[in-house]
Amino acid sequence: MKVRADTGLCVASGMCVLNVPDVFDQRESDGVVELVLAEPPSSLEDAVRSAVLGCPSGALSVDED
Template sequence: MKIKADTGVCVGAGMCALTVPEVFDQSDDDGTVVVLDPDPPASREAAVRRAVQLCPSGALSIEE
């Protein structure tokens, strides 16, 4: 699994960072998504998928 983030689409809601803070953060400048671990371990797969689903702007996706 590889995480893709489109910062141009991100609205800075922060749902990803709240859901999986080990994988996502927000930039200090504008609050857009920062992917800390673009290839997270399998143990975080369910949480990452949930974060992608919760993203209100659709800025996150998963590449298998």
């Protein structure tokens, strides 16, 4: 799995960070998403999928291997 974040679409809601802080973070300056791990371990894949589905702006996506 590879995680992608479109910072141009991000509305800085922070839901992804709340759900999977090991994978997502927010920029200090404007709260826009930053990826901590673009290729998370398999133990986090379900949580990442949930965060992607819960992203209010659709800024997150995953590419399955």
